[in-house]
Amino acid sequence: MTIGKLNNLVAKLDHRWISSILKQALMTTMVSKVHLSTIPPKPVIPSKKPFKVDLVGGKRYSWCTCGHSKKQPFCDGTHKTKAQGLSPLRFVPEKDTTVWLCGCKYTNNRPYCDGTHKQDFIISAPLHELN
Structure with a gap:
């Protein structure tokens, strides 16, 4: 493999690696802004009598x-x-x-x-x- 091909391969791998890191960071940021809960909200108690x-x-x-x-x-x-x-x-x-x-x-x-x-x-x- 020639130096030129090796440089191109490294550049492609660097690009993929950087893209992967950026996607992970973006997904982490997006997920942290969304509050997911399967627990339904509970009511407050306005009266202890009917x-x-x-x-x-x-x-x-x-x-x-x-x-x-x-x-x-x-x-x-x-x-x-x-x-x-x-x-x-x-x-x-x-x-x-x-x-x-x-x-x-x-x-x-x-x-x-x-x-x-x-x-x-x-x-x-x-x-x-x-x-």
Whole structure:
């Protein structure tokens, strides 16, 4: 192999090596700016008691799932800025009724209260102050 061919080969290898290093640096920079999480956001606790609500049959309601709404227990859209990843639970009661809607946001019978607010993890948790 001649010196000229050897220089060309080294130049090509240097170019590939530099390109590879730059691609790795670029990918590292891009990945570090993206926050990936498979853990869904958790709601805050706006109330440790349920809300007694009179519902109208056939009317659509949006129950707040994030706990940030100032119109508890219903959604006011605050999740769009304070709890991205959580969406309200929309429901339509079949008939006029009075119900207890969950205030702690941890019920297993959403949107209805199932007594979860009586458990230690809710009792000992801080109450979210709406501001």
